[in-house]
Amino acid sequence: MKGVIPDCLAKLVKDKFGNDKWEKSLEIAGLPVKTTFLVTQDVPDADVLKVVDAVCKVLNITLQQAADAFGDYWVNEYAPKIYKAYYTGKSAKEFILNMDKVHSNVTKNIPNAQPPRFDYSWTDDKTLIMTYKSKRGLIEFLIGLIKGVGKYYKEDLAVTKISNDKVRIVFP
Ligand code: HEM
Structure with a gap:
């Protein structure tokens, strides 16, 4: 996975919980405590997953709580600084529907990138089923990121996991 994901996680943990918690997480994950990740x-x-697990242990939180914190930080603080060009949508719905294209475009010229891809289908005019296509199985992160988009657009989204590759999003 691209270093941009663990770099964002590092900044989140250092910023919100302190450098010592981050170093402890790296240590538990079996990585050097001064490890840095280039975007x-x-x-x-496997290293990213080990660090995520270690962060859950160090902060005493569940995987979904860690993924929610990550999604909020990515969408509202980290990505606006480096990917502002993708923030063109006027609503959470537009932003989320654009995510398949964004992931394919943003990684197009990066060798070895394997971005997640998404399919969309509507069950009624407010209810979207989003299918997550990635071998990484990070559906908790998908859910956390969608919640982060809701916060960014100040919309109260209901996000439910249906299976390991599908979530239901109900828009207000
Ligand atoms: C401006 C916004 C965003 C940008 C530029 C962006 C870009 C990226 C990049 C570069 C990666 C790493 C891909 C790789 O290692 O091959 C990634 C991973 C990921 N992104 Fe985004 N992303 C954005 C928002 C979102 C949102 C809103 C969602 C959910 C709806 C999402 C879901 C994911 C997931 C689940 C992964 C983990 C990798 C995987 O599961 O295979 N992203 N994203």
Whole structure:
């Protein structure tokens, strides 16, 4: 996975919980405590998952709580600084429907990128089923990111996991 994901996680943990919690997480994950991640660097998926697990242990939170914190931080603080060009949508719905294209475009010129892809289908005019296509199985992160988009657009979205590759989003 691209280093941009663990770099964002590092900034979140340092910013909200302190440098010592981040270093402790790296240590528990079996990585050097001074590890840094470059945005375009390839980081083994297994290392990222180990760090995520370690963060849950150190902060005593569940995987979904960690993914919610990540999604909020990514959408509202981290990505607006480096990917502002993708924030063109006027609503959470527009932003989310654009995410398949964004993930394919943003990684187009990056060797070895394997971005997640998404399919969309509506069950009624407010209810979207989003299918998550990635071998990484990070559906909790998908859910946390969608909640982050709701916060960004100040919309109260109801997000429910249907299966390991599908979520239901009800828009207000
Ligand atoms: C401006 C907004 C966004 C940008 C520029 C962006 C970009 C990226 C990039 C570069 C990666 C790493 C891909 C790789 O390693 O190959 C990634 C991963 C991911 N993104 Fe986004 N993203 C954005 C918002 C979102 C949102 C809103 C969602 C959910 C609806 C989302 C879902 C995910 C997931 C689940 C992953 C983890 C990788 C995986 O599951 O395979 N992203 N994103």
